[in-house]
Amino acid sequence: MKSSFIETIKSIDGKVCHIEYHQKRYTEVLNSFGINEIKDLNEFLKPPKYGLYRCRLVYSTTNLKNIEVTYHKYEKRKVETLKIVYDDNIEYSQKQSDRSEFDRLYALRDICDDILIVKNKLITDTSIANIAFYDNGVWLTPKSPLLRGTTRDRLLETGKIVEADIGVDDLKRFSKVALLNAMIDFDIITDISFIN
Numbered sequence: 001m002k003s004s005f006i007e008t009i010k011s012i013d014g015k016v017c018h019i020e021y022h023q024k025r026y027t028e029v030l031n032s033f034g035i036n037e038i039k040d041l042n043e044f045l046k047p048p049k050y051g052l053y054r055c056r057l058v059y060s061t062t063n064l065k066n067i068e069v070t071y072h073k074y075e076k077r078k079v080e081t082l083k084i085v086y087d088d089n090i091e092y093s094q095k096q097s098d099r100s101e102f103d104r105l106y107a108l109r110d111i112c113d114d115i116l117i118v119k120n121k122l123i124t125d126t127s128i129a130n131i132a133f134y135d136n137g138v139w140l141t142p143k144s145p146l147l148r149g150t151t152r153d154r155l156l157e158t159g160k161i162v163e164a165d166i167g168v169d170d171l172k173r174f175s176k177v178a179l180l181n182a183m184i185d186f187d188i189i190t191d192i193s194f195i196n
Contacts (some may be wrong), residue, residue, distance in 0.1 A: 003062055004097040005029050008072075009055040010182050011047035016055070018182070019045075021150035026059065029094050033061045044069050054183055058097055074183055077128070081193045083112035084168060088120050092146040102127045112195055117146065123166040126179060132161050132186075134176035140164040141180070151180045160186070168196075 002151050007026055010017040017125070019042060027038050044067045047053050053072060058068040080108045085105045092101065108125045123142050125131060130152040132141040141152060143163040155161045161180075171194050178188045 001146065003033075004058055004060045006095050006097050007041070007057040007059075008095075008182050009041075009045070009057065010185075011045070011055050011071075012055045014047055014049040014190070015049065016042070016047060018047050018154060019148060021154055022057075022182070025095065025150060026057075030064075032052040035061060035064065037064050039064070040066075047071055049129060069103075076184055076187070077113070079113045079126070079189060080191065081112040081195060082114055082116040082126065082196050083109040085109075085115045086118045090117065090119060090146060093148075095147060097160060110195070114134065116194060118168060119144070119146070121167055123168065129179040129184065129187075132178040132180060133166065133171070133173055133174035134178070138162055140166060140177065142166050149180060150182055151185060155180065155186060 007022045009019065009022050023041050026041060030038060041057065044057065045055055047055050048071060049154045054072045054074045056070045056072065060066065060158060075079055080173045085108050087105060090101050104115060105115055114128065116126055122144055124144065124146045130145050130149045139161040141161045141163055143165050145152065176190055177192045178186050180186055
């Protein structure tokens with residue numbers, strides 16, 4: 001699919017979670033291409049009635065009527081080590097289906113569970129999630145993530161997390177880390193290692 005984008009939406013026992021944030025991002029992507037023909041994503045979602053599923057919607061700017069939906073039983077990936085990788089050119093401001101840049105960086109992780117991407121000397125995201133760090137009673141999330149995730153947006157709105165510029169040298173002062181995405185929500189990891 002040329003110019004294709006994705007939404008990853010969580011469903012639990014047939015109930016779709018936080019659809020309004022996914023609808024908003026889908027609308028913003030199409031609007032950025034001058035497209036105003038917006039579908040209601042709810043109409044395309046019929047998740048399984050039992051279990052935890054990742055609903056993957058793929059849509060295109062060239063074929064607006066066709067939204068492909070697949071359902072995948074979800075199991076959370078264990079993350080205890082993050083390899084710090086550097087890339088000042090990576091760009092992922094819209095949730096595209098082409099993740100080759102992430103795949104290239106993920107291949108550098110060695111024995112680590114995932115990567116932590118640094119762009120222009122600032123922490124951004126892992127390969128699959130936004131991130132937040134606990135410091136003196138406040139959860140800080142990078143001000144310039146690669147992707148402004150739906151869970152990140154929701155938690156910023158509610159005041160649970162606060163934006164900040166975070167460099168590699170700041171990592172040693174944080175006592176806890178949380179990964180954020182639609183599937184894991186706000187997943188706190190109390191024991192995590194950052195490997196340079």
